[in-house]
Amino acid sequence: MERPFPPCQAACPVRTDTREYVNLIAWGRFEEALQVIRKVNPFPSVCGRICQHPCEAKCRRGALDAAVALKELKRFVTEIETAPAPAMELVPVTRGKIAIVGAGPSGLTAAQDLREMGYGVTVLERLAHPGGMLNLIPKYRLPERILRKDVEAILARGIELKCNCEIGRDVQLSDLQADGYQAIIVCAGLSRSRGLALPGFGAERFVAAIPLMMDVWAGNPVPVGRKALVIGGGNVAVDVARTLRRLGVEQVTMACMESHAEIPASEEEIAAATEEGIGLMPSWAPKRVLKKDGHVAGLELMRVTRVFDDKKRFSPQYDPAHVKAVAADMVVLTIGQAGDTSWTLGSPVKLDRRGRIVADRELHSTSEPRVFLAGEVLNGPGSAIQAIADGRRAAAIVDQFLRTGIMKSPPPEDRAIVGEFPKAAHDKLHRLDRMPMPQVPGPERLAGFHEHELGYDQAAALTEAGRCLNCGSGPTIDEVKCASCLACFRLCPLDGITIQKKMVAAPETCQACGLCAAECPQGAITVGHWTREQFREQIDRNLDVARPARPRAAVVTCAHAATSKSESDAAAVHLRVPCVTHLAARDLLRLIANGIEEIRVVLCSPAACKHASGQQRAKQVLTAAVQRARAVRPKVTIEFVEAGQVLSESPSVQGVSQ
């Protein structure tokens, strides 16, 4: 039976195995954590900076104290210094060639996936650099080197990139078809700002967001005023407002139609804007442009009484009597974006009455065979991670079509999702504060476009990763072996086991502490990926390595305390367990049978341990095991040492079994 998805993974458009990479970080296995992310996401560094992290919104820890800082952890793991990656062996081109239009997140993702499948891939980009709309994200949020790092890693797989090559201008769809591309996937994004039919729009200092941000990105001089009004409430509006502050605009106000509760921008972005002194005017819409000496002098705004109707459709209503004049010498419109469909002119790709490309959203297809769409040009505005997911989806569909001639959408992943954490168990859970992201203070940020979020250090990352509740990785029970002894039922600190003929672990309660597996008299329980056999192999392997020295001491370290100095005992055999709660009596006896007489168990301080309630039980069971072993080895000792999160060179440990 497949385990249910943890809610974080289910919420991620590319189904990143969040729980897995967070646990790997908690255990100090950073390189492996990065590999878990890379498996589904070619933009790990970018997402570590700017992802809207739908995973965090669904994190079950949120209902207890605060969600695990998943984006921050992702960023941490992408920044770990490692030796330069060995030159990648390119996948040989064994299939036909594919053209991808647009080097944004969806286009490059589709390109990478198809290239890895053996297709020859050429990406056409209208701008001078790849990255698409990611380029327009202000550098204080997404430094250029971060974007380049991901993009270069994708291109290094043997993808041809042609910049300054715009479809419809520099090359026509028919040219690509004539060049023998077996499929063309257009991922051109939404590159045009929507305007408003207000007099004066388009004049200097009354501009739309995209041209303004393009100029900022390109380093062109941008004329700004002293008082700016930004119209719009999305993340782009916040980007513009915060950019203007950095360009020296003294007073920036954002006005949007949505009410405070409806503002589409993320809470974090709004909070950051507020810290930077940006004013917020929810429920106001532009009515009239105010002018002075032929220049924009502000806007007259009218009160919005509602934006959406009962069916959540956009249907604004105003109170024309309630107006307000806001003085501004600069106005920027950020009220949405539209795609550029001019490339379809003269091609067989059909548009509908409203000028939109006729397309099948499920199949990514257009009216023209072998011409596909992906990303925002197909689905409308969305996040980077949605674009990445859409690129992956399009690649899978195109591949299937080219291999079989069948157009079919990939089967949905309809695994169950771990449910809410039961209220009854809330009080039994150890509260752990979320690690704050170190920040440059608001006023200091405005001096330039330097990143103001500084990233976690190793200690913060380990602590934060240790907060993960391991949702859904709880025990699987071998029903044949299970003797129905009830030990797990009686022992579970969260009362997460029920009896239905045999024992059943409630996935919504279990935190995978492993106490039940360690205690089970039949070895019928497996928790997470941790198995007795793997640990036994770890013991044997490490003893083998150490054997010439005949070590008398062993240090068994909770993986969450793995970077502690207290484990650095060069003369000892070093072993790791996911948490001391996973350690079983017979694991220790195996060590003792191999000549170990001093056992030191390094564990987290109870204040930092999410399984704190299980620590005591583990100590009791392990101490009793050592007492039993004294019948054979009277000198055996066991000591429990609390680890601080102290950074050190940890001695090399032969693989931590999960």
Next chain:
Amino acid sequence: MIVVRRKPIESILAFLAPYRKVLLLGCGSCAAVCFAGGEKETEEMACLLPVMAADKGMDLEVRAATCQRVCDWEFVEPVLAGDDKPDAVVSFSCGAGTNLLADHLGAIRVFPGVDTLFIGATTEHGQWQEMCSGCGDCVLDRTFGICPIARCSKSILNGPCGGSKDGKCEINPETDCGWIKIVERAQALGKLDDLASTYIAPKNWASSHHGGPRRVKREDLKIAKP
């Protein structure tokens, strides 16, 4: 369940002195539930036994295996299949399983790894109590579900005796007086008069072990294969 207790490791090792290849056979039923002879306990023993043997200059090759129920031969047979037969088997099941092994194992010597104690129940995790003596002639109908044979130290049929003090037994002050429990139970059910007027006549102990080894034979369940 049948409650067993692991024998001291020294005793087990002493059994094995003349043998080299030993199978430790765990039982996944009662012996597992009372944490004395399941997979975990058997593996623990497999860790420690060779160490102690080596200290004594013995060359012991130990294998541990656990089957679902040692008192059914069909579960045991696959564990002992193959040519690599042990010289001796230490059984961590109750005496029933160990006996069955001895009946089947021919030249292979069988030893008990546990002492079989009683038919009992778990009163809390890690604590078991005798509840039934298997006398073959149940009187629980007259004693309100509490067994005077198993839970009275003297197994008297009409109690309590003069050795009962403050609800405890004179044999061991930590042992509840079985007959006081019977009285309290009758009282709680409003049936104290019934108890007072009931005289339990001496039992026919032939149905207990005194009539020799017991067996149950059900003709209606007999499988007749062509």
